[in-house]
Amino acid sequence: MKAVTATMNTKERSRTGRFWTTFIRNKYLYLMSLPFVLWVFVFSYYPLWGWLMAFQKFKPNGQSVFHQKWVGFDQFKTLFHDEVFYQVLRNTLAMSIMGLISGFVVAIMFALLLNEIRQMFFKRFVQTISYLPHFVSWAVATSIITRMLSSDNGVVNDILMGLGFIHEPIQFMGKGNLFWGIVTVSDLWKETGWSAIIYLAAIAGIGPELYEAAKVDGAGRIKQIWHITLPGIRSTIMILLILSIGHLINNGFEKQFLLGNNLVRDYSQVLDLYSLQYGLQMSRYSFGTAVNIFSSVVSLLLLFTANGLFKRITKESVI
Amino acid sequence: MTTIRLRRKTPVSDRVFDIAIAIVMILVTVATLYPFLNVLALSFNDSTDSVRGGITIFPREFTLKNYQIIFSFSGLVTGFKISVLRTVVGTILGLISASMLAFTLARPDFQGRRFVSVYLAITMYVSAGIIPTYLLIKDLHMMGTFAVYVLPGLVSAFNVFVIRSFIDGIPFALQESAKIDGANDFKIFWRIILPMTTPALATIALFLAVGQWNSWFDTYLYNATSDHLTTLQYELMKVLQSTTTGNNGDYRSTNMTQAMATISPESVKMAITIVVTVPILLVYPFLQRYFVKGMTLGAVKG
Numbered sequence: 056m057k058a059v060t061a062t063m064n065t066k067e068r069s070r071t072g073r074f075w076t077t078f079i080r081n082k083y084l085y086l087m088s089l090p091f092v093l094w095v096f097v098f099s100y101y102p103l104w105g106w107l108m109a110f111q112k113f114k115p116n117g118q119s120v121f122h123q124k125w126v127g128f129d130q131f132k133t134l135f136h137d138e139v140f141y142q143v144l145r146n147t148l149a150m151s152i153m154g155l156i157s158g159f160v161v162a163i164m165f166a167l168l169l170n171e172i173r174q175m176f177f178k179r180f181v182q183t184i185s186y187l188p189h190f191v192s193w194a195v196a197t198s199i200i201t202r203m204l205s206s207d208n209g210v211v212n213d214i215l216m217g218l219g220f221i222h223e224p225i226q227f228m229g230k231g232n233l234f235w236g237i238v239t240v241s242d243l244w245k246e247t248g249w250s251a252i253i254y255l256a257a258i259a260g261i262g263p264e265l266y267e268a269a270k271v272d273g274a275g276r277i278k279q280i281w282h283i284t285l286p287g288i289r290s291t292i293m294i295l296l297i298l299s300i301g302h303l304i305n306n307g308f309e310k311q312f313l314l315g316n317n318l319v320r321d322y323s324q325v326l327d328l329y330s331l332q333y334g335l336q337m338s339r340y341s342f343g344t345a346v347n348i349f350s351s352v353v354s355l356l357l358l359f360t361a362n363g364l365f366k367r368i369t370k371e372s373v374i
Numbered sequence: 375m376t377t378i379r380l381r382r383k384t385p386v387s388d389r390v391f392d393i394a395i396a397i398v399m400i401l402v403t404v405a406t407l408y409p410f411l412n413v414l415a416l417s418f419n420d421s422t423d424s425v426r427g428g429i430t431i432f433p434r435e436f437t438l439k440n441y442q443i444i445f446s447f448s449g450l451v452t453g454f455k456i457s458v459l460r461t462v463v464g465t466i467l468g469l470i471s472a473s474m475l476a477f478t479l480a481r482p483d484f485q486g487r488r489f490v491s492v493y494l495a496i497t498m499y500v501s502a503g504i505i506p507t508y509l510l511i512k513d514l515h516m517m518g519t520f521a522v523y524v525l526p527g528l529v530s531a532f533n534v535f536v537i538r539s540f541i542d543g544i545p546f547a548l549q550e551s552a553k554i555d556g557a558n559d560f561k562i563f564w565r566i567i568l569p570m571t572t573p574a575l576a577t578i579a580l581f582l583a584v585g586q587w588n589s590w591f592d593t594y595l596y597n598a599t600s601d602h603l604t605t606l607q608y609e610l611m612k613v614l615q616s617t618t619t620g621n622n623g624d625y626r627s628t629n630m631t632q633a634m635a636t637i638s639p640e641s642v643k644m645a646i647t648i649v650v651t652v653p654i655l656l657v658y659p660f661l662q663r664y665f666v667k668g669m670t671l672g673a674v675k676g
Contacts, residue, residue, distance in 0.1 A: 088479075208427035
């Protein structure tokens, strides 16, 4: 018995001893990672503590979270009874879903077509141009888009009038029912070329022997795209789809913030802007935090659901 | 008989297909490029003449007046300086943090690697949200400081994973032999790993620099009242907001408002848009080859 404890002790000691020896041996590795790990804690993990505020009636009176009044789920009750919340939720989901579907379809089609170009120079040229809008900010994009859609001398109105579709310019930026479409198309203009890169890389990985075999069997180019290229990038499409489903509900607010204005507010307000407006401009911190928690939790749920579905279909996991 | 028909038919349908693709691609290129060229032309065109309309991609009455006027705004000059500064500082700090973390995570003998990987990956999916982050920045007394531009987002999990997957491709024996020669881990990182990681670092540097140059929301949220810390994007955003229909412009700079009265707000907007875009256009051709690589690198781990 004694002997057993003794050996266990030495084992234990040698295990902790080994830990400290490696620790000292790897001291530079720790020096290079620990400061940043702490940094991430302060700026990414510590603010999660602030989630407690959502269960309080937080007043910015200098008191800490522990000295505020606890109200349970009251903030969430107010949130779920607010009519504006449902409007905002509708806007968020509508723009996300429109962006998701059109973004995927157009980027994939663009990549497929680009891949069919046989003159290398032309292909390179088109691709280089297509990335360009991705690198400008939404502020610049907004400035350009509002100019193009402007009712005085905007090119879109000029073309529509020139073709005889309309007789007087449309006030694009002032029409609520056009806002979702404008955001979706702007996103396509800005991001299609960039999103296509990843599909092109996936297409490049498909073995040429598959195409040779298809050609021998008499498949034309459209048939080759349908039966070889598309199935070849299926897993890439699935992975990206799942990751973007996780972001359906917090899909950014920059474009809505910048492209929107008071005339289209009923259609442009998204969850993040809603929390910003209530939380900061009206100093209802607890309420704003409740909105933030709602979107974080829903996006995690969406991510796991999408991943679960993917797992069931393909027996693989993305995350 | 059939083979002959096939051989004749395929090239024709192929050519039709090629032409169709070429037409679509030319349309795409025009749709992407025309807005930029139109804005560029308008920014160099006399503002009273622009109101008449009909400017496409060449200015009709060439002038530099729009640019002279916008560069007389103090906000724009300060904004330019701060934007350049935050881009330089933010990129350097971001590169240091991402490469160091990536180096430690790629070391099989580093005990913390599994934990740190998961710990970083979580931050990609869970975020506290705008309000708690805002209150944290306020509690740390970082409102109205330059630090708020570069410090909160210092560590980006995505960037760490991109560089890490690149370092994983470098044979570990190289590090081991350096160790036998008496180099410590920091020296290995600095002398061996960093020089061999330059393609990945260049990609990440590009992402960081573009991100820094393009952000305006942190200025809006934390430094809106600190005129000496304004950024170029924020100045553009303010001009946009002040001229959009239905918004009450909160544009405080009086010399800007006066100038907007002498030349049209539209011309001011166009000129500022070009000033904000040009630095990106200048580096774009040089870095073009890197970001394709970075995008596909990130896809492996992302």
